[in-house]
Amino acid sequence: MSTILEEICARKRHDLELVKERQPARELYRTVEHLIEDGPDSHHSLPEALLKSDSGIIAEFKRKSPSLGWIHEDLQPEDVVPGYVKGGATALSILTDEPYFGGKPDFVKRMRPLVGIPILRKDFTVDEYQLFEARLIGADAILLIAACLGRDECRTLAHTARQLGLDVLLELHQEREVDYISDDVNVVGVNNRDLHVFRTDLQTSFRLSALLPDDRVRISESGLKTVDDVRLLRAAGYRGFLMGERFMKSDNPSEALQRFILQLQQA
Numbered sequence: 141m142s143t144i145l146e147e148i149c150a151r152k153r154h155d156l157e158l159v160k161e162r163q164p165a166r167e168l169y170r171t172v173e174h175l176i177e178d179g180p181d182s183h184h185s186l187p188e189a190l191l192k193s194d195s196g197i198i199a200e201f202k203r204k205s206p207s208l209g210w211i212h213e214d215l216q217p218e219d220v221v222p223g224y225v226k227g228g229a230t231a232l233s234i235l236t237d238e239p240y241f242g243g244k245p246d247f248v249k250r251m252r253p254l255v256g257i258p259i260l261r262k263d264f265t266v267d268e269y270q271l272f273e274a275r276l277i278g279a280d281a282i283l284l285i286a287a288c289l290g291r292d293e294c295r296t297l298a299h300t301a302r303q304l305g306l307d308v309l310l311e312l313h314q315e316r317e318v319d320y321i322s323d324d325v326n327v328v329g330v331n332n333r334d335l336h337v338f339r340t341d342l343q344t345s346f347r348l349s350a351l352l353p354d355d356r357v358r359i360s361e362s363g364l365k366t367v368d369d370v371r372l373l374r375a376a377g378y379r380g381f382l383m384g385e386r387f388m389k390s391d392n393p394s395e396a397l398q399r400f401i402l403q404l405q406q407a
Contacts, residue, residue: 195370195404199393200235201217201235202388203215227397231260233259233262248261258281265285272304274301298324321356326357329380330345342369346376
């Protein structure tokens with residue numbers, strides 16, 4: 141029996157083939173190459189933003205998840221994301237997977253002109269086509285999940301992403317995945333949620349902390365709920381804290397973020 145993660149990745153590869161029929165890879169790549177050649181550099185560095193930040197909060201716009209179902213089906217990014225910025229978010233994570241998370245690549249494209257902080261395109265990246273998509277829609281960073289990829293495949297995708305001017309967040313969950321870190325990975329994230337069964341354990345971040353290289357910015361993802369969680373993780377060497385459900389489950393995600401950061405500053 142396949143796991144949830146295997147199901148998601150298989151669906152992603154299938155759906156990408158349909159996307160490529162509508163916009164062939166060669167056409168997309170040519171468009172992005174012209175964009176890079178002709179356009180000004182408007183990149184917002186994710187690692188630099190995190191290193192300069194007092195809070196390190198990466199606020200996530202996520203309408204749905206496999207474990208919770210719909211969280212906020214009717215919310216649009218315009219309803220939340222600008223408020224996240226005003227509330228003090230250091231960076232943004234925007235889900236672009238539609239079947240399982242209710243996102244769309246267009247969400248990033250719509251938000252890019254409205255915000256001046258880094259945007260992570262949060263998706264299950266399994267093909268270089270998605271990297272070119274990310275660059276086209278205005279993302280600053282992309283996510284590579286070690287559990288979805290072979291080591292060499294992951295390193296190749298990371299290298300391509302860096303050539304396109306994208307930051308690379310490599311997500312780990314197990315000790316053996318530390319070997320996926322390459323020179324092209326400039327942010328390392330530890331996901332406290334086991335993506336095979338979607339169980340969450342905050343101790344994962346503490347367990348893996350000692351194995352991570354000191355010269356990479358570290359992010360802890362999933363399961364962060366309290367100011368004490370963030371405080372203890374920062375003491376363990378983490379500079380970024382990716383939080384989505386903690387805010388999205390609120391009636392007003394932007395206000396929930398603002399209250400959390402205020403409590404963090406007072407701690």
